[in-house]
Amino acid sequence: MTFATLADFAATLGSLPEPDAQASDLARARDAQLTKPPGALGRLEDLAIWYAGWRGQPRPRLDRPQVVIFAGNHGVVAQGVSAFPPEVTVQMVANFQSGGAAINQLARCFGATLSVVALDLDRPTADFTLAPAMTEADCAAALSAGWQAVDPQADLLVVGEMGIGNTTSAAALACALMGGAPADWVGRGTGLDDAGVARKARVVAAGLGRHHVAARPFEALRCLGGRELAAMTGAIARARTLRIPVLLDGFICTAAAAVLHCARPGALDHCLAGHVSQEPGHARLLERLGKAPLLSLGLRLGEGSGAALAIGIVQGAVACHSGMATFAEAGVAGA
Numbered sequence: 001m002t003f004a005t006l007a008d009f010a011a012t013l014g015s016l017p018e019p020d021a022q023a024s025d026l027a028r029a030r031d032a033q034l035t036k037p038p039g040a041l042g043r044l045e046d047l048a049i050w051y052a053g054w055r056g057q058p059r060p061r062l063d064r065p066q067v068v069i070f071a072g073n074h075g076v077v078a079q080g081v082s083a084f085p086p087e088v089t090v091q092m093v094a095n096f097q098s099g100g101a102a103i104n105q106l107a108r109c110f111g112a113t114l115s116v117v118a119l120d121l122d123r124p125t126a127d128f129t130l131a132p133a134m135t136e137a138d139c140a141a142a143l144s145a146g147w148q149a150v151d152p153q154a155d156l157l158v159v160g161e162m163g164i165g166n167t168t169s170a171a172a173l174a175c176a177l178m179g180g181a182p183a184d185w186v187g188r189g190t191g192l193d194d195a196g197v198a199r200k201a202r203v204v205a206a207g208l209g210r211h212h213v214a215a216r217p218f219e220a221l222r223c224l225g226g227r228e229l230a231a232m233t234g235a236i237a238r239a240r241t242l243r244i245p246v247l248l249d250g251f252i253c254t255a256a257a258a259v260l261h262c263a264r265p266g267a268l269d270h271c272l273a274g275h276v277s278q279e280p281g282h283a284r285l286l287e288r289l290g291k292a293p294l295l296s297l298g299l300r301l302g303e304g305s306g307a308a309l310a311i312g313i314v315q316g317a318v319a320c321h322s323g324m325a326t327f328a329e330a331g332v333a334g335a
């Protein structure tokens with residue numbers, strides 16, 4: 001599917017599938033019979049039941065995790081908001097393609113396929129302190145690219161990103177969607193010092209002053225976001241239509257997801273927070289979304305890394321749920 005307008009994309013949120021209640025009920029009943037004290041697998045039990053509901057299978061398999069990394073460049077880097085130069089975006093895309101990045105190693109560890117989608121890297125978005133980051137056509141094209149990147153055969157999706165400057169876009173987007181002050185949403189990103197963080201907050205404030213997007217989530221995405229953020233928004237929505245569970249990565253990924261939540265409450269019910277990153281706005285945003293992260297490892301890399309690690313947690317939960325013997329099968333006495 002290709003979207004020509006933001007309204008075309010928004011229309012896809014009108015009829016989203018829900019989890020299969022019968023599969024969740026049967027999974028819950030199975031969980032109660034497995035050879036462990038009730039609740040002894042903690043959050044893994046809820047995870048397995050959640051996964052079973054979305055997949056529509058009481059005893060699901062998890063065989064085909066997919067990681068997709070979207071890359072974009074940002075005009076707002078002209079404001080001095082990143083510790084790294086913008087050329088790093090295209091250089092890291094080459095690194096992903098040749099297998100040298102952290103995400104290549106992590107995807108391999110968990111048996112996930114990895115796709116890399118570079119979005120017009122030679123045509124950065126506009127500096128949002130001066131103009132909307134994207135035209136409607138650009139934003140719709142990026143949403144479409146995300147939508148199309150999801151493999152319909154995947155049974156778990158990680159969306160990640162690469163884009164020098166994108167923690168500034170994510171902070172502006174989060175502030176527009178959730179309110180509060182720019183200082184609540186900015187952090188060091190790739191390694192700004194205190195003066196850099198203060199400058200970043202002023203840049204976010206300038207963007208919010210210029211674009212009046214309150215209560216218009218897709219306009220906030222268009223004016224303040226970036227192509228890789230819009231692509232993540234599109235991919236997360238597409239996964240929902242396919243009932244593919246999603247693991248959210250760091251601050252930028254979660255800001256992109258929050259657009260869907262604000263446009264249609266419940267639109268992220270198929271998503272779990274893979275981890276909480278070091279970027280201070282991430283924990284705040286997850287709290288606003290009501291999502292408790294699976295991992296908290298002090299990561300601040302992006303590129304899907306924290307969510308990829310969490311694939312292993314979901315694999316563990318599903319393997320126990322679907323592979324364990326019941327008390328009756330194993331001849332183990334109950335409590």
Ligand SMILES: O=C(O)c1ccc[n+]([C@@H]2O[C@H](COP(=O)([O-])O)[C@@H](O)[C@H]2O)c1
Binds near residue numbers: 081189301
């Ligand atoms: O995932 C996160 O929470 C995260 C936190 C800090 C930095 N990053 C990554 O660093 C880049 C953006 O940082 P910056 O300082 O250039 O805005 C981008 O490529 C992200 O993948 C990612």
Ligand SMILES: Cc1cc2nc[nH]c2cc1C
Binds near residue numbers: 162163302
């Ligand atoms: C080197 C580098 C690698 C990254 N991976 C994701 N974001 C990144 C930012 C930098 C600077």
